[in-house]
Amino acid sequence: MKRPTYTLTSLIKKVFRPGERSLPRSEINQRLMECLRANGYEMDSEEVLTHVLSLEHSPVCVGHTDAIIELTYQPHQLYDLAYRFLRDTHMPKTVEQIVPELRRQTQFSWNQVRRMLELERDLRFVQYQGDKRWYLAEWKVVNDRVYQYALENGLKQMSLRTLSFFLENEVGLSLKDDVFIPDADERFQVNGDIISVLADHADDVEDTRDSSTDPMDVQEAEVHVAEQDEDRPSQEPPMEEDPTDMAYIQESFLAMDEVAAASPAVPEPLRIEEETFMNTAGSQPVTAEVSQLLRHALGRLEERNKQMSVDVVGFFQQSNMQAIEVLMKEKHKNEQLALGLQQLLALAEEQ
């Protein structure tokens, strides 16, 4: 069920509303949680936030206290030019495609543009998993509509050359606001100039989420690769090996880990056999022991959590804010550990 899926960094961008420069952490967490759920992620918002905060060109940073999250974006004409370039061409572009255009329009050198243009920070630009290109956040992904149209009209193939004409005049899409991303969607297969419509995903169309971000996508894409599924001849975008894009790769891995661990909670009846791709035969006693150890570790964290509630009152009485901050950091870490352990536990007990 590979579909265009926002990267976590892009998802955070979607949380801010127009005009907002900073938000209380709790508010972000709440909105992010809604956003994650709406997109089918099973991840914890605090964990996602902590992860995105730790990225090199993160769109957000911690404000004057831990409780405030601010945008890092600083307006610069380069961003506006890049925005106009994408809007006017109405095509997603990689940084490598954007930089020459900005060099042409400004006096900045290639290095200067590369250094200053951190699209990760600008809310107007978003990326999808496995796709190095930048999209405008205002564009609406309409893969579902195109697929639906193709099914209803018995369309097996589309030509890239006449695609925009076809989308606008036949499907009735707006070329200004809508975007069709066939190569990030396993229902379509791009071969040179031809986009084939794969009819065996007819059931999937019920899933009407346009920018469908099912967490199973990543995992299933993995499964497909592992099984060398004939439906997907090595179409994985080449960027995953790009060493300059470490942040992205880490992010993908995080997402995959999360997804893999959270899979028991996601109802996905059609694919159950594919999910148990780990052979655990003969390892039963070890797994049981591991589960026990994990549970013990969770218990320790719980104990420490209770102790911290007592400690925080003590520090409060001493007006020791610094100690409370340290305690809070420890709490964050413990929460992440607990979450990870819970997922591992779920994985260990899933049989």
Added chain:
Amino acid sequence: MNQTVSSIRLEDRFDILHEIIRDYRMQLARMEAEVVELFAGNHLSAISERIQEKQRITDLVEKLEKFVAYWESVELTGIDHEHKRG
């Protein structure tokens, strides 16, 4: 006569002050419980505000207590109201 009325009122004021001090102490206790909750909810800046508020209240309570202790003792050694203090 006038003096008696005014000193009764002065005593009332001490009672009120004692009550205020008690309320402040209860507020401090409530704030401790609040801080535990805020800590659980990761509201660091709110905790920081509570610490400042606690500082303010603690200072105030100390001053009030000194004030009351001082003036109550003065009143005890006063002229004609010992019988009212039991």
